[in-house]
Amino acid sequence: MADTPLPLLPQVQVLSKDFAPELESSKDGVETWWITKEELLPLCSVLKNKLPQPFDFLYDLTAIDETRRKNGAPQRQDLTLVYLLRSYARNQDLRLKIALRADLKDAPSLCSVWPCANWYEREVWDLFGIRFDGHPCLRRIMMPSSWQGHPLLKTHPARATEMGPFSLPDEVRDFEQESLRFDPKAWGLKPTGLEDEFMWLNLGPNHPSVHGVFRIMLQLDGEAIRNAIPDIGYHHRGAEKMAERQSWHSYIPYTDRIDYLGGVMNNLPYVMALERLGGIEVPERAKVIRVMMAEIFRILSHLLFYGTFAQDVGALSPIFYMFVDREKLFGIVEAITGARMHPSWFRIGGVANDLPNGWDKMILTWLDEMPKRLRDYDKMVLANRILRKRTVGVGAYDSATAIEWGVTGPGLRATGFDWDLRKARPYSGYEQFEFDVPLAQNGDCYDRCLVRVEEIRQSMRIIRQCVENMPGGPYKADHVLTTPPPKDRTMEDIDTLIPHFLGVSWGPVIPAGEVHSEVEATKGSNAYYVISDGGNMSYRTHIRTPSFPHLQMIPVLAKGQMVADLIATIGSIDFVMADVDR
Amino acid sequence: MNFWYSFLAIVVLVMLLLPTAAMLVWVERRLLGFWQERLGPNRVGPYGILQSLADLIKILFKHDWIPPFADAKVFVAAPLMGALAVMMSYAVVPMAPGWVISDSHIGLLFFLAMTSLAVYSVLLAGWSSNNKYALIGAMRAAAQTISYEVFMGLSLLGVVMLAGSFRLSDIVLAQQEGWFILPQCLGFVLFLIAGIAESHRLPFDLPEAETELTAGFHTEYSGIKFALFFLGEYLGVMLISMMITVLFLGGWLAPFGLEGFIPPIIWFVLKTFVLISFFILLRAALPRPRFDQLLAFGWLWMLPLSLINLLVTAALILGGQ
Numbered sequence: 001m002a003d004t005p006l007p008l009l010p011q012v013q014v015l016s017k018d019f020a021p022e023l024e025s026s027k028d029g030v031e032t033w034w035i036t037k038e039e040l041l042p043l044c045s046v047l048k049n050k051l052p053q054p055f056d057f058l059y060d061l062t063a064i065d066e067t068r069r070k071n072g073a074p075q076r077q078d079l080t081l082v083y084l085l086r087s088y089a090r091n092q093d094l095r096l097k098i099a100l101r102a103d104l105k106d107a108p109s110l111c112s113v114w115p116c117a118n119w120y121e122r123e124v125w126d127l128f129g130i131r132f133d134g135h136p137c138l139r140r141i142m143m144p145s146s147w148q149g150h151p152l153l154k155t156h157p158a159r160a161t162e163m164g165p166f167s168l169p170d171e172v173r174d175f176e177q178e179s180l181r182f183d184p185k186a187w188g189l190k191p192t193g194l195e196d197e198f199m200w201l202n203l204g205p206n207h208p209s210v211h212g213v214f215r216i217m218l219q220l221d222g223e224a225i226r227n228a229i230p231d232i233g234y235h236h237r238g239a240e241k242m243a244e245r246q247s248w249h250s251y252i253p254y255t256d257r258i259d260y261l262g263g264v265m266n267n268l269p270y271v272m273a274l275e276r277l278g279g280i281e282v283p284e285r286a287k288v289i290r291v292m293m294a295e296i297f298r299i300l301s302h303l304l305f306y307g308t309f310a311q312d313v314g315a316l317s318p319i320f321y322m323f324v325d326r327e328k329l330f331g332i333v334e335a336i337t338g339a340r341m342h343p344s345w346f347r348i349g350g351v352a353n354d355l356p357n358g359w360d361k362m363i364l365t366w367l368d369e370m371p372k373r374l375r376d377y378d379k380m381v382l383a384n385r386i387l388r389k390r391t392v393g394v395g396a397y398d399s400a401t402a403i404e405w406g407v408t409g410p411g412l413r414a415t416g417f418d419w420d421l422r423k424a425r426p427y428s429g430y431e432q433f434e435f436d437v438p439l440a441q442n443g444d445c446y447d448r449c450l451v452r453v454e455e456i457r458q459s460m461r462i463i464r465q466c467v468e469n470m471p472g473g474p475y476k477a478d479h480v481l482t483t484p485p486p487k488d489r490t491m492e493d494i495d496t497l498i499p500h501f502l503g504v505s506w507g508p509v510i511p512a513g514e515v516h517s518e519v520e521a522t523k524g525s526n527a528y529y530v531i532s533d534g535g536n537m538s539y540r541t542h543i544r545t546p547s548f549p550h551l552q553m554i555p556v557l558a559k560g561q562m563v564a565d566l567i568a569t570i571g572s573i574d575f576v577m578a579d580v581d582r
Numbered sequence: 583m584n585f586w587y588s589f590l591a592i593v594v595l596v597m598l599l600l601p602t603a604a605m606l607v608w609v610e611r612r613l614l615g616f617w618q619e620r621l622g623p624n625r626v627g628p629y630g631i632l633q634s635l636a637d638l639i640k641i642l643f644k645h646d647w648i649p650p651f652a653d654a655k656v657f658v659a660a661p662l663m664g665a666l667a668v669m670m671s672y673a674v675v676p677m678a679p680g681w682v683i684s685d686s687h688i689g690l691l692f693f694l695a696m697t698s699l700a701v702y703s704v705l706l707a708g709w710s711s712n713n714k715y716a717l718i719g720a721m722r723a724a725a726q727t728i729s730y731e732v733f734m735g736l737s738l739l740g741v742v743m744l745a746g747s748f749r750l751s752d753i754v755l756a757q758q759e760g761w762f763i764l765p766q767c768l769g770f771v772l773f774l775i776a777g778i779a780e781s782h783r784l785p786f787d788l789p790e791a792e793t794e795l796t797a798g799f800h801t802e803y804s805g806i807k808f809a810l811f812f813l814g815e816y817l818g819v820m821l822i823s824m825m826i827t828v829l830f831l832g833g834w835l836a837p838f839g840l841e842g843f844i845p846p847i848i849w850f851v852l853k854t855f856v857l858i859s860f861f862i863l864l865r866a867a868l869p870r871p872r873f874d875q876l877l878a879f880g881w882l883w884m885l886p887l888s889l890i891n892l893l894v895t896a897a898l899i900l901g902g903q
Contacts, residue, residue, distance in 0.1 A: 313870060315867075
């Protein structure tokens with residue numbers, strides 16, 4: 001990651017003379033600069049616009065409440081803003097940190113540099129109470145507009161027992177319902193004098209094709225969309241807050257439910273982050289098993305996408321055929337992990353069990369019968385002329401727009417941009433597999449579907465290689481932090497018994513540090529930014545999900561579309577609301 | 583005497599139509615299940631055959647709710663109108679020799695008039711619901727019906743010219759030499775498409791378009807009023823199938839000179855059932871076009887084609903004289 005031939009800081013200092021950040025060496029090797037908030041805007045505009053091979057992508061933006069942290073960088077104050085920038089051309093990341101005092105919680109907004117900063121800044125404002133000057137519409141995004149306090153601050157209660165008993169009197173209920181009424185002014189829309197010409201249509205939060213609880217306010221001229229304002233937060237469960245009161249091990253099941261179609265794919269970045277912090281070397285067999293299971297879940301998720309996408313444009317049957325395939329595949333997942341959609345099966349240092357007898361036959365049978373069915377689906381869905389008319393050229397964007405708005409995964413590759421984390425920065429042994437990265441050119445709804453369908457085939461290739469070359473050996477690392485720890489010697493010597501007892505009852509104590517760990521998930525780039533303060537629980541866990549920026553882009557795509565186009569576009573994005581709201 | 587005979591015939595017809603439409607719901611769900619690699623309703627009664635009865639009981643006992651923001655009178659009248667308009671059309675459909683309530687000499691025109699009336703039901707339902715989704719659905723229904731009605735009538739004129747009559751039983755009898763589906767193959771396809779569009783079935787279900795408009799014009803309806811819309815839709819499917827049978831497939835006439843073996847009504851029912859199954863298969867097979875594409879298809883392809891069909895048929899008849 002950081003081993004670029006060009007040292008970055010001198011290059012930047014050529015462009016902006018007096019710039020001298022304080023450096024922090026991070027455990028994940030990402031170059032980290034502490035800067036002041038005054039430096040932020042000029043620096044970012046240099047990084048994005050002037051630097052050769054620029055940092056064109058704002059990967060993530062979040063904050064940390066530092067007030068209770070014992071082991072952190074000396075530069076930290078009460079709050080830290082964290083920006084993660086990415087340069088695709090350099091294949092390099094850069095982390096910017098700004099220390100803030102509790103009485104001066106504000107920073108300049110980056111919306112003018114990266115449009116996708118908008119929602120991220122709203123989230124930080126909502127959850128940490130940091131104001132962003134110059135933000136076009138800084139309002140709460142996850143919590144209801146009437147919420148008191150900022151939940152991710154350490155002073156905010158996290159358990160029901162820390163709060164009073166819940167009650168919902170009628171007047172509060174009425175007030176909350178009334179506050180959901182859409183008011184264009186509150187959303188930063190300036191009156192144009194043409195309001196009476198158009199109709200506002202409230203699409204969602206409960207609507208058959210918004211794939212969960214997602215609300216879009218549409219300004220319609222007939223059926224043509226003049227304006228679209230997405231509203232999220234209806235599926236917010238506080239997963240990041242929960243991470244701060246679960247042991248490292250017992251948080252794994254929560255990760256399954258972030259992208260609830262991704263299953264163990266969600267466990268992977270989380271456990272990889274912890275393994276990096278703990279210095280655990282995962283055995284080869286565990287790595288291959290992980291890759292295999294992750295790819296199985298990629299297929300499961302893509303099949304569901306394929307079917308619902310067809311359904312969104314009105315084809316009712318494909319989803320049922322694909323559910324049959326998924327059903328068979330879930331049978332395999334169940335045989336291996338004991339659960340179906342949310343196995344929570346990866347462990348710190350490996351996986352929960354070894355593979356059962358006969359697992360390879362089940363998978364090979366499935367792999368053998370699938371290609372024919374996929375060809376049938378191609379005929380039924382991709383080759384269908386009505387579907388092509390509905391989706392070709394609809395909801396199109398180019399690579400530059402995609403990067404600007406933070407699009408990752410198949411949505412980015414559909415524009416012809418060749419970037420797959422599994423190839424660019426292989427993790428968990430992906431470098432040993434042969435597979436292609438499917439690309440398309442037009443970046444429209446049809447191409448997004450096409451890329452995913454081809455990814456199903458590539459995942460099948462990877463799974464076959466896993467089956468044919470599964471290494472022997474242990475499925476769990478022989479390391480003191482592996483959870484649950486290896487048990488074969490616990491009853492023989494006290495030095496193994498004590499760590500085992502602590503590891504099981506308290507949970508493992510992960511060494512202090514910060515790690516950013518990322519995977520190419522089903523829907524795009526999914527990352528966990530895990531901070532340990534040397535305890536048995538996380539100090540801060542931030543989950544960067546792909547769907548969050550994808551939804552933010554909807555207004556750009558929706559303008560000028562018909563309502564039916566918007567439905568096709570939403571379907572082609574492939575998101576789940578749990579992945580957006582966390 | 584004649585009056586009482588007709589009255590009895592009407593009662594019998596209604597008593598037959600309503601359960602048949604209800605059964606059709608079950609047939610459709612089972613067939614869809616079969617085509618979609620699943621089971622469909624199979625729990626209530628043998629093979630789930632009583633499913634519609636169970637649904638009916640549920641729907642009858644539901645709260646008959648009228649939204650407070652709706653225009654109550656119109657809201658109630660709309661579904662009634664829809665179901666009635668469709669049922670009236672059955673009066674002119676000859677199912678076997680002499681088996682028709684009113685063998686009117688303008689039977690075909692009456693059928694077209696009644697189908698046009700049905701759109702008012704959708705329009706009024708959407709309007710009176712005072713719901714934006716219902717309104718958009720109603721707008722779509724109005725535009726779609728107008729566009730497709732134009733060539734629906736035109737596509738039938740070839741048949742009328744060949745038979746020399748608007749009386750439906752005359753049209754059937756005129757097919758003794760050969761069904762009109764052969765000389766009027768273009769007319770057949772056009773009428774089939776228009777028929778699907780008129781009955782708002784996929785791929786022409788844009789007024790409801792679940793994934794876009796939740797339920798379109800009947801978003802606010804529930805209970806028995808919703809059931810009436812549902813009934814109207816299935817009666818509409820049956821009606822269109824019967825009309826295609828009458829107009830293009832020789833009605834009750836037996837194919838391949840098989841007269842005598844089987845009573846005419848069986849042939850009629852068989853042909854109708856095949857068409858209904860085809861309608862259901864379409865629903866299982868096709869996605870939905872966009873609204874403007876649908877209208878463009880109607881005006882730019884269907885209308886010119888039906889005009890050409892009309893001109894060519896007329897020219898051939900004139901040339902043959």
